[in-house]
Amino acid sequence: DTSWVPPEMIERIEVLRGPAAARYGNGAAGGVVNIITKKGSGEWHGSWDAYFNAPEHKEEGATKRTNFSLTGPLGDEFSFRLYGNLDKTQADAWDINQGHQSARAGTYATTLPAGREGVINKDINGVVRWDFAPLQSLELEAGYSRQGNLYAGDTQNTNSDAYTRSKYGDETNRLYRQNYSLTWNGGWDNGVTTSNWVQYEHTRNSRIPEGLAGGTEGKFNE
DSSP states (O other): OOOOOOGGGEEEEEEEOGGGGGGGOGGGTTOEEEEEEOOOOSSOEEEEEEEEEOOSSTTSOOEEEEEEEEEEESSSSEEEEEEEEEEEEOOOOTTTTTTOOOSOOGGGTTOOOOOOOEEEEEEEEEEEEEEEETTEEEEEEEEEEEEEEEOOOOSSSOSOSHHHHHTTTOEEEEEEEEEEEEEEEEEOTTSOEEEEEEEEEEEEEEEOOBBOSGGGBTSBOO
């Protein structure tokens, strides 16, 4: 899951295991980590953060990240919250493991173990809340996220040929996610609270084609 939530937007975190996770569908058999975000505020609040990390060794990928959050009222009965994130970790240099060539002979003699792939994430999420009666509210939420993996080199084949090196830093795998939900939160005179919702989520993956057998197995062939 690529969605990133600013810490100041988190109200609580639920860890559901066993039968308690069944309400999230058959894909949650192993359990669910559910992040409950805060309700929209009656006052305006916002934040913007930036982060940068540069490893000691320049061959290792650096990380840059920025995010924002904003919440506030939209009249007497409506409020909203909006947050977004953009972060990028560069792929390790293609020759980060220079000096550790494969012991295999022939065309594989120059094979270098690849470093860590890079990654780029883009996330945005918004919620509009309507307090239409005492202790009763409706929340409409929509979110979008995108993740791309940045090529750092090959491990199975030679990592020093021109074609492989030309792909360095390209996105090899992409993940797109959209989510929408409508939630009704209710409080009742007997002290009971309820939460009912409908949700739609769509995830799509794409990857650069690879060879599946023979001498080109594992190599990009687009």
